[in-house]
Amino acid sequence: MTTTEHPTTTAAASTPGAAPGSGGAREGVVQVRDLRMSYGGATVLHGIDLEIHRGEIFALLGPNGAGKTTTVEILEGFRQRSAGEVRVLGTDPARGDDAWRGRVGLVLQYWRDHRRWQVAELLAHFATYYPHPRDPSELLALVGLTKQAGRQVGQLSGGQRRRLDVALAIVGRPEILFLDEPTTGFDPEARRDFHDLVERLARDEGVTILLTTHDLAEAERLADRIAMLVNGRIRICGTPAELARRAAAQAEVRWTAPDGTARQERTADPSQLVWELHQETGGPIADLEVRRPTLEDTYLHMVHQDDGHGDGGIAGDGTGAGAGAGSGADAPEGKERAA
Numbered sequence: 001m002t003t004t005e006h007p008t009t010t011a012a013a014s015t016p017g018a019a020p021g022s023g024g025a026r027e028g029v030v031q032v033r034d035l036r037m038s039y040g041g042a043t044v045l046h047g048i049d050l051e052i053h054r055g056e057i058f059a060l061l062g063p064n065g066a067g068k069t070t071t072v073e074i075l076e077g078f079r080q081r082s083a084g085e086v087r088v089l090g091t092d093p094a095r096g097d098d099a100w101r102g103r104v105g106l107v108l109q110y111w112r113d114h115r116r117w118q119v120a121e122l123l124a125h126f127a128t129y130y131p132h133p134r135d136p137s138e139l140l141a142l143v144g145l146t147k148q149a150g151r152q153v154g155q156l157s158g159g160q161r162r163r164l165d166v167a168l169a170i171v172g173r174p175e176i177l178f179l180d181e182p183t184t185g186f187d188p189e190a191r192r193d194f195h196d197l198v199e200r201l202a203r204d205e206g207v208t209i210l211l212t213t214h215d216l217a218e219a220e221r222l223a224d225r226i227a228m229l230v231n232g233r234i235r236i237c238g239t240p241a242e243l244a245r246r247a248a249a250q251a252e253v254r255w256t257a258p259d260g261t262a263r264q265e266r267t268a269d270p271s272q273l274v275w276e277l278h279q280e281t282g283g284p285i286a287d288l289e290v291r292r293p294t295l296e297d298t299y300l301h302m303v304h305q306d307d308g309h310g311d312g313g314i315a316g317d318g319t320g321a322g323a324g325a326g327s328g329a330d331a332p333e334g335k336e337r338a339a
C-alpha cells in the first residue's frame, strides 16, 4: 500500500460528483472498463470491469498477488494504469485535482513521520485541511479511540493504528472510502467493531466503500457485492446471496466406478446423473456422494487453479449487470466429468 504525505490542503467543498451516464439511486461512483496493468513485462491486471454505486460496500476479494492493491492504487490516483478507462466520482484518477482528492478517503498504512504526535492532536491537525471536517472528538468516539486520545501515535497497537488510519481517512467527509485489507492483524473483537464502523459509514452516511480482503467471511459479512479477483481477472461478481446460489447451481457427484476408479462430475441435474449411473452399473453405485459446493468451495477452487482461466464455472464481470453478467454465468447445462 501507498506511503503518503499529508493530504491536500486545498480540498474543495464536498459536492457529490455525477459520473457520466449515470444518475439516481444507482449512481456510478466507480466505473472501470478494461483496466490493464503491467509491471515491466509482467501483466498483473488483464482487463477488469467494475461499476460501484453510491453508498455501496463493495469487496474486492482475492488471494495474495491477485492485483487488489494495484487496482485500488490506480483508483486512488497513486498508480498510472497501462490501459483502460477509469472514473472515480466522475474523474479520471490519473488527472484528479485537489478538489477531487478532498472527496476521496484513503487509509494510509504508514505514519512514520507522526509517531510522536498525540492521537487527538494529529486528527485535529488533519481536520484543518478540509472545508467541512468532522469533529475530532466525535470521530475518536466513532472509531473507538476516545481513551487513546492523549496517547502518542507510536504507542498505539496495530489495531488501534488502523482505526486511526480510518479516522484520518474520513475526517474530511469523503464520498468514497478505499480500505485496502483493513482488518489484517485485528483480533475478533476489533474486527467486529471495525465492521460495525464500516457499515455505519455506508448505511447512515451514504459513503461508498471499496474494501479489499483475502477473507471470504469478511466479504460476505460486509459487502453488498463481492468481486473475486484471481490472477488479475474478475472471476465472479454479485451479491453474497447470488454468488452462493450460483456456486451451488452445479452439484458435485462422486462415486467409484465398477473398475475401482474414483470418479467425479459436476452437473446441474444430479438426479439424472445418478439415474444414468444406476442404469449403467445395473446395481448400487459404490461410494456415491452428492453435494452442493459452497461459495467457499468455489473461491478455493478458483484460487487453486494454476492458470487463472479454468472452470470456476460461474464467471461474471464486476459491472453489476446482474449476477448472470459475463461468460458462463448460470450455465447449469454445463457438465464436467473427471476421473
Ligand SMILES: Nc1ncnc2c1ncn2[C@@H]1O[C@H](COP(=O)(O)OP(=O)(O)OP(=O)(O)O)[C@@H](O)[C@H]1O
Residues within 6 Å of the ligand: 039, 044, 062, 063, 064, 065, 066, 067, 068, 069, 070, 071, 214
Ligand atoms: N511495484 C511493483 N513492481 C512490480 N511488480 C509489482 C509491483 N506491485 C505489485 N507487483 C506485482 O503485481 C502483482 C499484484 O500485486 P498486488 O499487490 O496488486 O496484489 P494483491 O492482491 O494486493 O496482493 P496482497 O493480497 O498480497 O496484498 C503481484 O504479482 C506483485 O508481485
